[in-house]
Amino acid sequence: MKRFDALIEIAKLLVNELVVCNLGDPSRELYSIKDRSENFYMMGSMGLTSSIAFGLAISQPKRRVFCIDGDGSILMNLGSLSTIANNNPMNLIVIVIDNSSYGSTGNQKTYTSKKTRLEIIAKGAGFESVTVIDKEDEIIPKLKSLGLGCHFVLIKTMPGRAQVKNIPLDPEKITIRFIKALSK
């Protein structure tokens, strides 16, 4: 499976959930699969997807928040995992799509292609719920089985991007649209 395939499965589950999506190809791909005003597409702040999703989760405790991050980005901001796990918001799923590469900049390998195991880091950071998925058809059942809680989900994929267009919205529009969606 590639990231695009994983995103298609995740998108099938989105109803009222708020989504914070990693910058670059992941956001472009999600936009092409299922654009919605509840999607916040990161533009230009690599590494901060999980931090923004955490802030959103604690400020919107009645909404479920999906953080869709990548291996390269979470490796830039591992401290975020400790912050999230220790504060333990009951409405946050941190999904890391791990393709072992910096996909948006030309598939340079990340350290998850070598010795680094993000699921072990997440456990060590304090996440009580850690799930690893490596088959496409497991994504929906495993995500559905997660109840209220603070979850870390690692989805292992192959490198590679889908041929999709750029997002035709500027960051300001995305932000305003998203803020409006919060009051729905």
Ligand SMILES: [Mg+2]
């Ligand atoms: Mg990656």
